[in-house]
Structures are given as C-alpha cells and as structure tokens.
Amino acid sequence: MSVPTDEQLVVDLEKKINELLQDELLSNVPRQPTLKELDALIAVENHRAYKITIDRSPLPSIDLIVRQNSTVREIKRLFRIQVERLEQAAGDHTRKISWKYIWKTFCFVFQNTRLADDDAVVSQIGIKQNSVLTLARLTHAKGTHQKAWKRRIRQYHHSSGQR
Template identity: 35%
Template structure:
C-alpha cells in the first residue's frame, strides 16, 4: 500500500488520469458482462444501463438508411420529445467517439424526417411512446416527411 501512495505522489494529475482510464479500460474489456460497453463509457451511459437492467428503461434501436443502427435507452414512460432528445444525445456521443466533428442541426432533422414505427408516424411530441406501441427492443426508422401541397 505504501508503494501505491509513493507512486501516486510522484505522478502528475494527468498521469493519474491516464493510469485510471487505462485500468478501467482493461477491467471493462476483460469482464464478460461489461465487454459490450465502450471503453470510454460515461456515467450517464452506466446509469442508463443499470436502469434497463432494473426494468426502469427500455432500449430502442434507430435504423438509418446506410448507417449503423443506433441503440438508444429511454425511460419507460418517455414522450416522443424525450426520445428525440435521447437520439440526439446518443448521436453526439457516437460522433465524439468516431472523431467526427460535423455539426448536426436537429431542428432541420426533425423538420425533415419523422420517426416511424410499423407504419405509424410518431408525430405528437407530447404523447408517450407507448401510445404508439413502442416497447423494449423495437426498431424505429427515419422517414422523410412528405411536403404539403399549398392550394
């Protein structure tokens, strides 16, 4: 124990952070229950995973045309707007992990696309997602909005 204290006193703050990160990464990748988590997981993601395990949240898969499927976690009583915020947050984390610095205009996305579940458009932001039949482990897709004709 004294060796650890002596070592901690000689390392800088940045060195300690690096050692801690690498130790956590090794621990996460070597544990069979944690190995599917990203090595740079954040506290928000850990809390979400715990909520899923306790049945307080659900996992929803978001399918995009030629892109990988996003796995989004939301509370069971979430509204459509909560789901949209969770998608934006998850995508921001995905962008950060892949090193992509492209700025996404979510106002444009939600003005141009709707979320679709089995042919049903999730169009009321205040409505709960379970009103549309969205449950655990379902897949939602982005569907291009049709332009309204002005007569």
Template identity: 35%
Template sequence: METEKNLSAEGERGAILNEEEVKKEKLSSEEQEAATAEEEDEDEDALPHSEILDIFEEGLARLVQDPLLCDLPIQVTLEEVNSQIALEYGQAMTVKVLKADGEIMPIVVVQNATVLDLKNAIRRFMELKQQREGGVKHISWRYVWRTFHLVFQGEKLEDDTMRLKDYGIRNRDEVTFMKRLRKK
C-alpha cells in the same frame, strides 16, 4: 504571614497552570507542525493529472469487461453505465432506431419515456458517436427534426409529449428514421 502563604500558594498554582498552558501550546504547535509535514508529504505523493487519467482509464477498461457492461465502448460515460444498469434492472428499454443508410442505433430510454426523450437520447447517442469517431463537429437538430421524423409500424411519432408505450413501442422494438415528404 497567612496572607503570604496564600499568595505563595496562589503563585505556585499560577506557575503550575502556566506550565500546563505552555505544554498545551507546545503540543498544539507540534500537532500543527506534524499536520503541515503530512500535507507536504501528501503534496509530494500527489500524481500528475495525466497519470491519474491513465489510472482512471485502466479502471474503466476493467469495469467495461464485466459481462453486464461489455456492450459499452472503452471511452464509456457515466450516463452510459447508468443506462446499462437501468436496462438490467428493467427500468429502461432499448429502442432500435433504423437510419436510411441501414445503420441501427441502439437507443436506451426509461420505460415511461416520451417521444421527446427518445429524440434527446438519439441526439446524445449521435454526439458521443461523433466525438469518438472525430466526425462532424456540429449537427443542427432543429434541421434534423424538420427534415426527418420517426416512424413505428407505419405511424409517425409526431406528438413529442406522448409516451412511447402509447404508440405501442416496447423493449427492442424498431423505429425508423424517415425523411419527410415535401409539401407542394
């Protein structure tokens, strides 16, 4: 008799445990259904790519209206924003590069930049300018650096590894883009 009581008690415990497991399974399946429903709602609420781009460009336009960033173009890149912020914190400097046609390119480089860093910054500046204006698709920079050199106060910037400060170039100084003379 006692064995039967033990068995029935164990059976009741087993039934209680089974009911709890069923409840847990119901909850987890309900939670899964709710999560699936949320994902479907999110998919329905998702914006098309073109609308997201429009929202982003509007935000970017507002960002560029800030007095700190007002010098930047409307189609600004992250690199340009970071450069402008670095300028404000004194971590970068602007080197004005004067082209033969009289155009002045404001090139931003870090304070301890080398001549090579300046050349790369000129390249990035020109590529962005070409993209925005829809100009020439490809510029041969190998040809450019073979044909032209940079000059600061009559001194050619020939050593790509030398720092701009070693040439005496400081913030807002002017460097000239000059055509090399042919060797006879």
C-alpha cells in the same frame, strides 16, 4: 512506504476500470461512460428502461436506451447526442448538422405510425424492449404543396384549441 499521489490513484483507478470493461459481460458499456449512461444500463437490467434501435438506412442503425416514461422528445435528444458522438469519434468536425432542419424533414416511425407528438410517452405508444424505430422523411400533404411539418403544427394547434 510512500503514500501514492492523487494522480497516481487516478491512473490506477482508470487501469482497473479499463480492465473491468474488457470483461465479456460488460461489452455493452461504452469506453468513457457517463453516470447517466451507467444508470440507464442498470435501468435496462432492472426492466425500467428499454433498448431500442433507430433504423436510419442506408446509414448504420443506432441503439438507444430509453426509460419507460420517456417521451418522443427525449428519444430525439438521445438520438442527437448519439449522432454527435459518432461524428466526433469519426473525426468529422467539418460538418454542422441542423437539427431544426432534420426534425422539420424527418420523423420517427414505429409500426407504420408516425411519432409526430413530441410529448407522447414511450410505454403508451407501445414501444418495448428491442423495438425498432425508423427515421422516415415527412411527405407533402396529398394534393397540396404544403410542407408536412406545417400541417403537423397546424393540426396540433387546432386540436388543442389554440389559434
């Protein structure tokens, strides 16, 4: 009886994993899941995390899994990872996304409330399982031509006592 090589064991393991992922119960597991993604899926099943949807119409919506103690900053990070993964899967490597520009121009909206504070905790905002966040454009301050992100930064520094 011959002893299988390491490469043969890896190939056999990958075949078994792909076989398991064909099961209907595991349809929400990505093709090449990372340990973090598997941990997040387990957390959803144990009610320690939420599955939320980012509506970015006219583009397709994106589903994310966020923990109850995650912040808006973490949602932005997960959104960025998912968008970059979709871009990579589409084979569109020619376009570079300026995330600094995106977050100066757009913000998430939940139940008509702009999520401008990156340190706000998901569970305290009221986000729950199957909540929908909308990616909305920041607007100018009414009656001025001041960019909304400048106003947001100025309000944050003013409220925290910084100058």
